[in-house]
Amino acid sequence: MSTFSVEPWVADLVPLLDGTRTPVQLAQTLSLLDRGALEDVLEVLESERFLASEASSTDRATRHSRQLQLFDEMISADELSAVARGHDASTIQSRLTGACVVVVGVGGAGSWVVQSLAAAGVGRLVLIDPDVVELSNLNRQVLFDSGDIGRVKVDAAAERVAEIDADITVDVWRTRVDTAEQLATLLSGADLVVSCADQPSVPVVADVVATASTAVGVPHIVGGAYGALLGVPGVTVLPGRTTCWSCIRAATADDHGRAARTLKGSSPGGSAAPLAGVVGNMTAWEALRILLGAPPALAGGVREVDLASFDSVWRPIPPRLECGCVPSSETTGST
The missing domain is CATH 3.40.50.720 (NAD(P)-binding Rossmann-like Domain)
Structure with a gap:
């Protein structure tokens, strides 16, 4: 198990990590002037697997389903043929991600x-x-x-x-x-x-x-x-x-x-x-x-x-x- 020495505000941060706040909102709630420090802490928490992703891959596919359909149509119309090279629309969407x-x-x-x-x-x-x-x-x-x-x-x-x-x-x-x-x-x-x-x-x-x-x-x-x-x-x-x-x-x-x-x-x-x-x-x-x-x-x-x-x-x-x-x-x- 890893141990860390942290600033007092980190203890206040943890209860706020419920998936309802953006990094900007977290910084405002904690009155942090240094957003870089917040992002560093979030990166460590993520690397240590203390943070869960809000959206599953199924959620992402559903969110962009109509867009993926458009990309398929663009592939068929040779609009994306140069980059498709056998890949499907989901792979092309990953270019945007x-x-x-x-x-x-x-x-x-x-x-x-x-x-x-x-x-x-x-x-x-x-x-x-x-x-x-x-x-x-x-x-x-x-x-x-x-x-x-x-x-x-x-x-x-x-x-x-x-x-x-x-x-x-x-x-x-x-x-x-x-x-x-x-x-x-x-x-x-x-x-x-x-x-x-x-x-x-x-x-x-x-x-x-x-x-x-x-x-x-x-x-x-x-x-x-x-x-x-x-x-x-x-x-x-x-x-x-x-x-x-x-x-x-x-x-x-x-x-x-x-x-x-x-x-x-x-x-x-x-x-x-x-x-x-x-x-x-x-x-x-x-x-x-x-x-x-x-x-x-x-x-x-x-x-x-x-x-x-x-x-x-x-x-x-x-x-x-x-x-x-x-x-x-x-x-x-x-x-």
């Missing part, structure tokens, strides 16, 4: 992205946002309700994810992403980065996300936005395989006479839940496709959706020869 996605910005579009990734069973989410929940957020930011006003967004978002699926690991960082060097420290183990932040502006954050992600070879979705009844669900970049964000920015510099400010400038525009939901869920679906190994739908160009008519315009953008971001034989893109 073992995946880590970093979401920068959990507001308008970002909150819908997080909700959809959690519902799909992505195993680890890293949420980055500096803000607190405000009343004006509630018309479109689906992770929050009136009881969250004044709370740190990433903390409230983590609790919502736990309500969707308690088996998902959520790391939260209350910070604004200002530099690629800063973001790079948070990308350890990431399979995908999704940029949904708009402060100080959509393109500034997109530039930071692209620079940091490309440096470590992590796929990323950058620059998504909505406003003025126009939606852009982001641009997918698979480093070394698809047109990079720098080439996209250069090609769209004069679009709409806005010098590539995409849709949002430095001040927020009008928005509503359906608009944020359309853009956010298109982005989330693209994220799932990337994690599963399906062909990306938003790589190699820019898609704009008229949110009044649902007409969609796709503009292919090849890599610049002088950039060299993609070898000529490696280009992968949408159609």
